[in-house]
Amino acid sequence: MTLTSASGPAAVDVATDGAVDVAVSLPAQPDSVPRARQYVRRHVPGLDGELRERAEQVVTELVGDLLPHHPDGRLLLRIAARGGTVRLVVHDGSGRSRQRTGAPGGAFAWRWALVVAMSDRHGVDAGDDGRGTTLWCELDAGGGPPAPQPAGGAPALAPPAAPAGRTPSPGLGALLGGAVTFEQACGAVLDHLRETVPMGFWAITRYDGHRQVSVHVRDEVYGTQPGDGHDWDASFCKRMLAGAPAIAPDAMAVPAYAGAGVSRLLPIGSYVAVPLLGADGRVFGTVCGLDPAVRDASLTRHAPLLQLVGTLLSALLQREQLAVRLHRAAGEARREAETDALTGLANRRGWQRLLDGAGQRWRDPVCVAVVDLDGLKRANDTLGHAAGDDLLRRTAEVLRAHLREQDVLARLGGDEFGVVLPAAPGPGAEEVVRQLRSALRARGIAASVGVGTRAPGGDLAEAWERADRAMYADKRRNRAGSAGGHRDLGAAS
Known part of the structure; x- marks a missing residue:
């Protein structure tokens, strides 16, 4: 094909x-x-x-x-x-x-x-x-x-x-190509270092503010497992960041390391490390290598490789952290752009996105209801816009209080509200709407309501259109039947 x-x-x-x-x-x-x-x-x-x-x-x-x-x-x-x-x-x-x-x-x-x-x-x-x-x-x-x-x-x-x-462990070549996540790169780097640099222990460590914790581990000598750690103040890595040698073939010959608390927990003959920096420029952790044996001076020839590893892992880490920030910021901006400031409900933009995408996850039956206030203009004209805003807030409160947990409510603009009623066949939706009408009437809020059902294979936008037509038909009946049958909307408390 x-x-x-x-x-x-x-x-x-x-x-x-x-x-x-x-x-x-x-x-x-x-x-x-x-x-x-x-x-x-x-x-x-x-x-x-x-x-x-x-x-x-x-x-x-x-x-x-x-x-x-x-x-x-x-x-x-x-x-x-x-x-x-x-x-x-x-x-x-x-x-x-x-x-x-x-x-x-x-x-x-x-x-x-x-x-x-x-x-x-x-x-x-x-x-x-x-x-x-x-x-x-x-x-x-x-x-x-x-x-x-x-x-x-x-x-x-x-x-x-x-x-x-x-692959789960793509190696340093794939790391250089960039087609890996930070988590995958950590495993690839440790595998590469274990084969390249003669140390029995390798780990990607994380500094959590108090402890140094091994997150990814390749250990053939100490029996360390992911999640193991020790006090940061006792670590070699804290001293390395303060200026002690990043490569120490004979660690105990370095006074800073010989006096570290971790040297009393583990027999450490040689040590190498490179810092990992997060997007905020602070230390995220380290790539750390240890071995009980003392190494010769040739260990220092691996310095360029360790620097490259630190730079690449830090770059991947920073990009992923930046991506998380961007995603959170985009989500917050989208929530703000899709929220009605007056009622706290989704606005028309949020409603449209729901119809375009998220509504697809609901199986039939799904119904859509449209609620349109019958007296917002009268409240604004006679009592002022503050009273009109109060009417809209009270309407949102009533609708929220009488909808089911799975229902979705939005203010579509002006005096119109929309409701998605998943898992509600026609009779079930009509019962929900009947309760909404009763609750609104009890608060002195007159409204016209229409309901539309999504046809099999159809989408929510079509159901919304049917609900909108039904709402206008209800509004015509209300006007013709009892123009004065409801309490004054603006005066309702």
């Missing part, structure tokens, strides 16, 4: 056994996320419904996260399905995803760090071949999260070529 990368419509090759392999090019446009989801729905129609929904959700998350950070505004999406398995590939194809400057802080270093963080967050695999970044995973009918690919299992996507994959 041949995969052809397309710049316009999807290029598809369907085999006789029903397998599908399709590649599409996605520009950075507002509709790219729903388009990606529609490609999944269109090209894998024979899948189990739950598996298809999972595939749509993963594509929505990956494309939605990667598009805003893409400098060239175009992604390649590949969907391959065979039997009960779907393979999803997203490639940024920018040719500039990482700038190989040889030092942290390159112009696009933050983007590579962000992709690594996305890989960990979404449970998918990631790689970079210098021409673009690729995220990929496989989903199957057995359920569970996306499964990272095995070693050497990176997908073929042309053009450009995808990375060759990652």
